[in-house]
Amino acid sequence: MADPQLPTADRDVTQQHLNDFLAWLKENGAVLEGLSFGADKSGMNGVILTKDFESDQSYATIPFKLMITEPLVRQRYPQLKDLSSRAVMSLFLSNEWQKGAESFWMPYLSAIPNRIMTSMMFDEQDLQILQGTNLQLGTISRRNFLYSEYEKIVEILPESERKGFTWEVCLWGYTAISSRAFPYRLIDGKAEGEMMVPLADSFNHDPNVKVTWSGKGTPESGALDLITREPLKSGNQLFTTYGPKSNEELLLGYGFCIKDNPYDYVVLKPNFSQDPDADIKQQILQDCDLISQTDKDRELVFFVTKDNIPEDLLAVFRVLVMNSTETENYMSADRRELLDFVGYRNEFAMLNTLATLLNYKVQSLLGTEPDVPEPKPWQQDALEYRAGQLRVTTAAKASVAHTQKQLMERMQSNFRRGQIATTWPFLGILNPEDSEILSKSYKDQMETTESLENSILLTVEEAFRLDEDFATAVQEGYPRESIDPSDEEAPDFEGIYMMLVLIRERSKAQSKWRRFLNQIPAEIAEDDQQDEYILNIHASIIQQTLMPSYPAIFDPSVFTYQALVWADLVCQVHSVHTENDTVTIIPM
Numbered sequence: 001m002a003d004p005q006l007p008t009a010d011r012d013v014t015q016q017h018l019n020d021f022l023a024w025l026k027e028n029g030a031v032l033e034g035l036s037f038g039a040d041k042s043g044m045n046g047v048i049l050t051k052d053f054e055s056d057q058s059y060a061t062i063p064f065k066l067m068i069t070e071p072l073v074r075q076r077y078p079q080l081k082d083l084s085s086r087a088v089m090s091l092f093l094s095n096e097w098q099k100g101a102e103s104f105w106m107p108y109l110s111a112i113p114n115r116i117m118t119s120m121m122f123d124e125q126d127l128q129i130l131q132g133t134n135l136q137l138g139t140i141s142r143r144n145f146l147y148s149e150y151e152k153i154v155e156i157l158p159e160s161e162r163k164g165f166t167w168e169v170c171l172w173g174y175t176a177i178s179s180r181a182f183p184y185r186l187i188d189g190k191a192e193g194e195m196m197v198p199l200a201d202s203f204n205h206d207p208n209v210k211v212t213w214s215g216k217g218t219p220e221s222g223a224l225d226l227i228t229r230e231p232l233k234s235g236n237q238l239f240t241t242y243g244p245k246s247n248e249e250l251l252l253g254y255g256f257c258i259k260d261n262p263y264d265y266v267v268l269k270p271n272f273s274q275d276p277d278a279d280i281k282q283q284i285l286q287d288c289d290l291i292s293q294t295d296k297d298r299e300l301v302f303f304v305t306k307d308n309i310p311e312d313l314l315a316v317f318r319v320l321v322m323n324s325t326e327t328e329n330y331m332s333a334d335r336r337e338l339l340d341f342v343g344y345r346n347e348f349a350m351l352n353t354l355a356t357l358l359n360y361k362v363q364s365l366l367g368t369e370p371d372v373p374e375p376k377p378w379q380q381d382a383l384e385y386r387a388g389q390l391r392v393t394t395a396a397k398a399s400v401a402h403t404q405k406q407l408m409e410r411m412q413s414n415f416r417r418g419q420i421a422t423t424w425p426f427l428g429i430l431n432p433e434d435s436e437i438l439s440k441s442y443k444d445q446m447e448t449t450e451s452l453e454n455s456i457l458l459t460v461e462e463a464f465r466l467d468e469d470f471a472t473a474v475q476e477g478y479p480r481e482s483i484d485p486s487d488e489e490a491p492d493f494e495g496i497y498m499m500l501v502l503i504r505e506r507s508k509a510q511s512k513w514r515r516f517l518n519q520i521p522a523e524i525a526e527d528d529q530q531d532e533y534i535l536n537i538h539a540s541i542i543q544q545t546l547m548p549s550y551p552a553i554f555d556p557s558v559f560t561y562q563a564l565v566w567a568d569l570v571c572q573v574h575s576v577h578t579e580n581d582t583v584t585i586i587p588m
C-alpha cells in the first residue's frame with residue numbers, strides 16, 4: 001500500500017469539531033460536567049478535568065441511544081449478515097459520513113481522527129519494521145481478510161448503498177472501530193458484539209486507572225454510567241483503561257505502544273502437524289483436559305510473558321516431544337497432573353525444544369533489526385513493540401536456561417545417590433510411588449553448589465573420554481570420515497556409535513552408568529522377524545569390520561545381534577537429539 005489516503009484526509013479534528021461534539025452530547029441527554037477537550041501538562045491531547053472528583057463519583061452518563069451498536073448496524077444491512085461486524089460497521093460509518101449534516105452522528109464522526117496509525121495502515125516500509133515478529137503476518141492476514149470482506153460488500157450492495165465506500169474508507173472505519181469500540185455486553189450482559197460509545201471513546205489509555213462502567217436501564221432508554229474509583233484532580237487528563245493490553249494488541253488495534261509495557265507477551269504456537277504421532281498426541285492432550293474436543297483442529301496459542309511461561313505450555317510441549325515409548329504409556333493418561341512431569345528424558349527434551357524455539361525467535365528478531373534513521377511516530381511505536389518482543393523472548397529464554405540448570409542439578413543429585421525410579425522405562429506414570437525421585441517440583445529446589453562440569457549424561461564423547469582403548473578402536477575401525485554426509489541412505493552414524501558405546505558400557509563392571517544400565521531389562525523380547533537394519537549393522541560393521549581388527553575389544557559374546565537390539569531400544573527410549581545432531585542418553 002502506498003501512503004494511505006483517508007476519506008477524511010482533507011480535514012483535521014479542530015477545537016470547533018470538539019465543541020460541537022460536546023454540545024451534541026449534552027443536547028442528547030449525556031450528563032458530563034467538569035470535562036473538556038485539550039492538552040494535558042505533558043502536551044498530550046485528551047479529555048481534561050475542569051473540576052475535582054471524589055472516589056465513587058460518576059463523571060459521565062451516556063444514553064444508550066447515542067451509541068452505534070452491532071444490532072443497529074446488522075438491522076440496516078440484513079443482506080450482509082454473513083460478513084464480520086467490523087466490515088459492516090465500517091460501511092455504516094462511511095454511509096453516515098456521506099449523509100453529512102443529515103446524519104444524527106455527524107458531530108460524533110467529526111470528532112474521530114482521520115488517520116489512526118494501527119499496523120493495519122502500515123505500508124511496505126513500515127511492515128519491514130515488524131519483520132520477524134508475529135504482528136507482521138498477523139497484520140497482513142487480517143488486512144487480507146478485511147479486503148476479502150470489502151470485495152464482498154462491493155459485490156452484494158448496489159453502488160447507491162455504498163457510495164464513497166472505497167477500500168481506504170473501509171480501512172479508516174475499521175481502525176476507528178478497533179481503536180474505539182466497546183463490547184456490546186455493557187448494554188446487554190448476555191449479548192456479544194461491539195459498539196461505538198461517543199465520549200467514552202474520547203479517553204486515552206492508562207492501564208492503572210480505577211474506573212467502573214455500569215449500564216443501567218433497557219437497551220432503548222438506558223444509559224452507561226462512568227464512575228471513578230479513585231479521587232481525580234482538576235487540570236489532569238482523564239484516562240480510562242483499555243484493559244491489560246500488550247503492545248502487540250495496542251499496535252494492531254489502537255496504533256500506539258507503551259514503553260516497557262508490563263503486559264507484553266510473545267506468542268508461541270506448538271505445532272503437531274509434522275508429527276507422525278499427531279493423532280495420539282492430540283488425544284492425550286484432550287484426555288488430560290489441555291484441549292477440548294472443539295479445539296482439536298485449532299491452532300494452539302500460548303502467551304509467554306517476561307515473568308511467566310505458562311505451565312500448560314510446558315505440559316503441551318511434554319506431549320509434543322514424547323517418543324513412542326512415552327506416547328504408548330501416556331495413552332492411558334486422563335489427568336492434567338500426569339503431564340506435570342513425564343520423565344527425565346522427556347523433561348530434558350521439552351526444555352531443549354523450548355530453548356531452541358525461543359533462541360530461534362531471538363535470532364530472527366536480531367537478524368531482522370531494521371535500520372530506521374528518522375522514524376515517523378508510528379514507526380517509533382513499531383520499534384517499541386519490536387524491542388518489547390526481544391525483551392520478553394530473551395527473558396523467557398533465560399528462564400528456560402535456569403530451569404534446564406535446575407533439572408540437571410536434580411538429575412545429578414539423584415544420579416550421585418543412585419536414585420533411579422523402580423520400574424523401567426522410568427516414566428512418572430509407571431512409578432507413582434517414586435514421586436520423590438521423579439520430582440515434578442524440581443523447579444522449587446534450592447540451587448546446589450555442585451559443579452555441573454562432569455555431566456551425568458551419557459554421550460559418545462563422554463564415554464570415549466573415559467575409555468580410550470575403546471574410543472581408538474571404534475574411531476579407527478569405523479571412522480566418521482567413512483560416511484558421506486551427503487548420502488541420505490547412509491546409516492545413522494551417531495546412532496551406531498551410541499549403540500556400540502551402550503553395549504561396551506553394559507559389559508564393564510565399573511561403568512559410570514552402571515546403576516542405570518542395571519535397571520534396564522537385559523533381554524528384550526525378540527520379534528519373530530529379525531530387524532533388517534540391525535542385522536545389517538551387526539554383519540557389516542561389527543562382524544566384518546570391527547571384530548577382525550580389534551578382537552580384544554569386540555568380543556563376539558558381548559557384541560551380539562541381541563545386544564544391538566537391546567542398545568537400539570535403549571536409544572529409542574532414553575535418547576534426545578541435540579542441535580549438533582549427536583545422540584544423548586538421559587540415564588534416568
Ligand SMILES: C[S@@+](CC[C@H](N)C(=O)[O-])C[C@H]1O[C@@H](n2cnc3c(N)ncnc32)[C@H](O)[C@@H]1O
Nearest residue numbers: 113116179180201202203204205206254255256
Ligand atoms: C479510544 S481513542 C482515545 C481518544 C483519542 N485520543 C481520540 O482519538 O479521540 C484511542 C486512540 O487514542 C490514542 N491513545 C489512547 N491512549 C493512548 C496512550 N496512552 N498513548 C498514546 N496514544 C493513546 C491512540 O491513537 C488510540 O488509537
